[in-house]
Structures are given as structure tokens and as C-alpha cells.
Amino acid sequence: MTTATPASAATATAEGAGRATGPSAEELDGTDPLARFRDRFLPADGVVAYLDGNSLGRPLRQTGADFADVVAGEWGTRLIRSWDERWLDLPLGLGDRIAASTLGAAPGQTVVADSTTVLLYKMMRAAVAARPGRTRILMDDDNFPTDRFIAEGIARECGLELQWIPVDKAAGITIDLIDEALTAASGEAFGDRVALVVLSHVSYRSGHLADVAAITARVHDAGALVLWDLCHSAGSAPIELDAWNVDIAVGCTYKYLNGGPGSPAFAYVASALQNELDQPIQGWMGASDIFAMAEGYVPAKGMRRFISGTPPILGMLPMQGMLELIEEAGMPAIRQKSIALTEYTIRIVDDLLTPFGVQVASPRDSGERGSHVTIRHPRFKAVTAELWKRGIIPDFRNPDGLRLGLSPLSTSFGEVLVAVEAIRDILADTESAAEAGPGR
Ligand SMILES: Cc1ncc(COP(=O)(O)O)c(C=O)c1O
Ligand SMILES: Nc1ccccc1C(=O)C[C@H](N)C(=O)O
Known part of the structure; x- marks a missing residue:
């Protein structure tokens, strides 16, 4: 230098x-x-x-005026009736809209709820539980702190091992690195100790864009699930979750989707996998019949089961304006x-x-x-x-x-x-x- x-x-x-x-x-x-x-x-x-x-x-x-409208209208005038009229369906409806405009995903696979961190926890827990007998989570060692910390916690909680994939600073997450990591986690067969691989589509540090389709296919060769963090790609880079065969993805909405500070995150679960995944924060809003006030928890079918409590409706407002721009452009x-x-x-x-x-x-x-x-x-x-x-x-x-x-x-x-x-x-x-x- x-x-x-x-x-x-x-x-x-x-x-x-x-x-x-x-x-x-x-x-x-x-x-x-x-x-x-x-x-x-x-x-x-x-x-x-x-x-x-x-x-x-x-x-x-337009965001200020949009808020004023909702305060006066949906909230101020329609009051509690807005839950039935619009809000109960908004986490899934808005999820579908994000999916169509930015994720390359068919309807019924995306939900908006919680923070990225909480959704990462829910999805990682659900994923490792869906691969019983497999004892490892694999993650790149340059992933965003919240991803790493959540994985550490889940590994401790569930008695699993967290195996770090050492990222090549010059090349990002390559298929060779994934191969090596899966090989190192092999018992009888290729990568058969691995329950879940968690990676970021775009590295928050270097900006490297990973080859999601190729890496996902390799993880599937090992019989493991893959979770992609889309925080730095959603709304700025092309994403084809369905075509790439992705299992699970999570992303925030306050970066390129302009949802505002603390706007709720989104999660995608491929339809074939949804009813196999049991998420750990089983609240009433994800239950099969929300207003049954049932004695025990029975998860809803499909994406609704990934909702826990009352969704942050106001936090979903600004991103709706931004999605109009994204759809237009x-x-x-x-x-x-x-x-x-x-x-x-x-x-x-x-x-x-x-x-x-x-x-x-x-x-x-x-x-x-x-x-x-x-x-x-x-x-x-x-x-x-x-x-x-x-x-x-x-x-x-x-x-x-x-x-x-x-x-x-x-x-x-x-x-x-x-x-x-x-x-x-x-x-x-x-x-x-x-x-x-x-x-x-
Ligand atoms: C890759 C990645 N994951 C997760 C997060 C954040 O999680 P949360 O929205 O819960 O703060 C960020 C940025 O804050 C991020 O860049
Ligand atoms: N949510 C935040 C709140 C406060 C300060 C930064 C953030 C970020 O989003 C950081 C970003 N994820 C990053 O890639 O560093």
C-alpha cells in the first residue's frame, strides 16, 4: 500500500x-x-x-400525509373495526406485495412481522427442529452480528454446534467454501451433520453478492435447510427465491424498502416447507383460529403461523409508499x-x-x-x-x-x-x- x-x-x-x-x-x-x-x-x-x-x-x-390519513381514518374513525377490515390481513398481504415486487416469490410465502432479529430467531429455531438428529448450524464468520448472536444462542439452547465458515475477504462466500464446510460436517454422508446453513445474500461489510442458487443447491445436496438474510439486497438486487429453491429467507424493510426506523421485517418460507416448521414464539395471532380463544395452541396453516403477537401496523405504512415506487421503476x-x-x-x-x-x-x-x-x-x-x-x-x-x-x-x-x-x-x-x- x-x-x-x-x-x-x-x-x-x-x-x-x-x-x-x-x-x-x-x-x-x-x-x-x-x-x-x-x-x-x-x-x-x-x-x-x-x-x-x-x-x-x-x-x-408522501409519508407524513400517509400517516395523517391513517391516524384520521383507519385508526381514528374505523377504530377497532380496521382489524377486520384490513389490518389482520396486512402482514400477509404486504408480504405478498414485497414478494411479487422484489423477492421473486409467489403469493402465500411471505409475512411481515417482528424485527429481523426476532424473525431470524423464530426461523432458525423452527429450521433446526425440522432436521432432528442433525447437530450443526453453519454460518459464515463475517455475517452481521445479530445473525451470529442469534445462532450462538440457539446452539446453546438446543445443544447444537455452531460451525463457522471462514469467509474469504476477497471472494466472499464461495461454493468452494460451502463445499469445504459441508465436507467437514460429514459423518456417513456429505454434510449429514448439518441441520441449517445461514448466510447473507449481500455482505453488510464488503458488499459481496452471494450465488444463492448454486449455494442453496449444494446445501440441499447435504439434506440441510438454508436461510438467507436479505437485509442488504431486498429492493436493490435481483432476488428469485422461488426459482433459486430457497427454503427460508428473512430481511429488513428499513434499508432499500424505506420502511423507516424499526419498521417490521419480512420472512419467506417456501410453501412446501411451511407446515413442517413450528416456530418457537407461539402467540395467539399465529394460531389456527385467532378469535377462538382456544385452550391450547394449534398453529395456523401456511404463513400465518409465523406471526406471534399483534403486528405493528403503523410501522408497515411507509414501505407501502416505497413499494409503489419500486413497482413503477x-x-x-x-x-x-x-x-x-x-x-x-x-x-x-x-x-x-x-x-x-x-x-x-x-x-x-x-x-x-x-x-x-x-x-x-x-x-x-x-x-x-x-x-x-x-x-x-x-x-x-x-x-x-x-x-x-x-x-x-x-x-x-x-x-x-x-x-x-x-x-x-x-x-x-x-x-x-x-x-x-x-x-x-
Ligand atoms: C445482515 C443484517 N441482518 C440483520 C440486521 C438487523 O437486524 P434488526 O433489524 O433486528 O436490527 C442488519 C442491520 O441492522 C443486517 O445488516
Ligand atoms: N438498524 C440499524 C440501527 C442503527 C444503526 C444501524 C442500523 C443498521 O441497519 C446497520 C446495518 N444493518 C449494517 O449493515 O450495518
Whole structure:
């Protein structure tokens, strides 16, 4: 790694923001077929560039009015009657809508409920119980903390072993890694100790996009179930859960589905598997006859059984507005814009930041990349703090990763340029790291 002097950095600047090697941000914004959608989001005072939609998507302009309508109407006027008229069916109806527009899944396999964490718990517990006699959960060691922590807890609770799959930082989760892990978990037959494999479609750290179809097929060769975490792909990358033969998937709705802070998550269970899975938080809303007030729990047939208690109806509102935008734009165009944004980001990072020793941690092949680009530098914790002061909002992930989250419907190429130029300026200005700022 070579660290440039400010003088060589200035040379990079003089070359311009990638203009030598491709179209400028202005040109890209000018020809962006999805540019019109940006105006549908609420402007944020003092924010110059918002590059954290992979953590919290922006609200739509219409969201405030949508809330006011529901407070006055469905809640304020229809009151308790709204449960029968709409709300009881909303977790499944909205699930079907997310499934159709973003998950490549037929109706009746997706539900909206709980937080991602709670759904991960319910689904992992149900899955391991459906493979009795198998004693291992496999998970990549770079998975998001909540996934890892939930698996640790379930392993302890159920007397199972948690086998970590060591992720190759350069290549992400590959079929070879899965093969090796399943082979290591073989007794009489390939992978026969494994009950469940849990992986993320897009890595929260590096942005690697996993080959879900191929990996799922290999897990099935071992007779195990697979659970995919779709938090970083739902709404930004193509997903074909039915065609890929996925068993179970869970994802959050506050990133690229713009559901707002704490909006409920979704879970998908392939129809053939649904009645085989018994989830551990057996509340009345997932029972076969909700209002029977029965003595004992009998799970509902189908996806309703994965609901536990009263669903957070208000938290489901903003994502409904966002789904309209997604349906209007279509996932193929959204993916195209996502690729254009990440390609542009990598191009100008190469141009402007490589002279400072910045490295691109995300894959360079668009086919292997989700919708954020992670760049690395030892001083990025302090740089992120300074960016936030200037109204430029990416995020920082320990130990040295700065993530540039690119939301296809709300992010402009101009925002990326402003952010990367600011990173260059801060790196040029600061000699040493200041241990401060938002770090997680
Ligand atoms: C891959 C992944 N899983 C899970 C979560 C979060 O779970 P929860 O929505 O319960 O906080 C996140 C982000 O917060 C994530 O990136
Ligand atoms: N839900 C949050 C609440 C507070 C701060 C961050 C988050 C995130 O979503 C983090 C994200 N999952 C990540 O990939 O780091």
C-alpha cells in the first residue's frame, strides 16, 4: 500500500473526477432514467450527500400525509373495526406485495412481522427442529452480528454446534467454501451433520453478492435447510427465491424498502416447507383460529403461523409508499442504476483516493456486488466523523471500512462525487488519525 503525498493527490485531482475514463456525474445524472424518482423523497436540511440508505432509507415526501390519513381514518374513525377490515390481513398481504415486487416469490410465502432479529430467531429455531438428529448450524464468520448472536444462542439452547465458515475477504462466500464446510460436517454422508446453513445474500461489510442458487443447491445436496438474510439486497438486487429453491429467507424493510426506523421485517418460507416448521414464539395471532380463544395452541396453516403477537401496523405504512415506487421503476431498472452507481463510485475512488492508499474492499465485478461500496483506510473513523460534520453521510464499520451506500431510487451520481471529493480533501488535510466519530 502506498500512501501519497498531498502533491501526488493534487495530480489526481487535476485529472478530474473520472472524466478521463468515463462520463461525469453530471452526465450520468442527466441521462439517468430513474432520476425523476429522487424528487419523491423528503429533502433533508443540511445534508449534502446521503450515502447510508443501506442502513436507513430516506422517507418519501408522501409519508407524513400517509400517516395523517391513517391516524384520521383507519385508526381514528374505523377504530377497532380496521382489524377486520384490513389490518389482520396486512402482514400477509404486504408480504405478498414485497414478494411479487422484489423477492421473486409467489403469493402465500411471505409475512411481515417482528424485527429481523426476532424473525431470524423464530426461523432458525423452527429450521433446526425440522432436521432432528442433525447437530450443526453453519454460518459464515463475517455475517452481521445479530445473525451470529442469534445462532450462538440457539446452539446453546438446543445443544447444537455452531460451525463457522471462514469467509474469504476477497471472494466472499464461495461454493468452494460451502463445499469445504459441508465436507467437514460429514459423518456417513456429505454434510449429514448439518441441520441449517445461514448466510447473507449481500455482505453488510464488503458488499459481496452471494450465488444463492448454486449455494442453496449444494446445501440441499447435504439434506440441510438454508436461510438467507436479505437485509442488504431486498429492493436493490435481483432476488428469485422461488426459482433459486430457497427454503427460508428473512430481511429488513428499513434499508432499500424505506420502511423507516424499526419498521417490521419480512420472512419467506417456501410453501412446501411451511407446515413442517413450528416456530418457537407461539402467540395467539399465529394460531389456527385467532378469535377462538382456544385452550391450547394449534398453529395456523401456511404463513400465518409465523406471526406471534399483534403486528405493528403503523410501522408497515411507509414501505407501502416505497413499494409503489419500486413497482413503477421495476427491479431490472433499479439493479441497472445500482450497478451504474457502484461502478461510478469505484471509478472515482480509483481516480481520487488510491493515491492516499485507500483500498476498495468490495468486488470489482458488478455481478458479484450489491449496492454499497466499502473502501478501507486506517484513518476512516476520523474521516467519517468529519464527513458527518459537513453533511456528508456514509457510515463507518470497524476496523477501517467506510461504506458508501447507494440507494438506486434516491441517490444521485452527484452525491457520490461530492462525498468522494470530500474524502480526498479530508485525507489531504489531516496528517494523523483522530480517534473520534461514529464507529460501530
Ligand atoms: C445482515 C443484517 N441482518 C440483520 C440486521 C438487523 O437486524 P434488526 O433489524 O433486528 O436490527 C442488519 C442491520 O441492522 C443486517 O445488516
Ligand atoms: N438498524 C440499524 C440501527 C442503527 C444503526 C444501524 C442500523 C443498521 O441497519 C446497520 C446495518 N444493518 C449494517 O449493515 O450495518
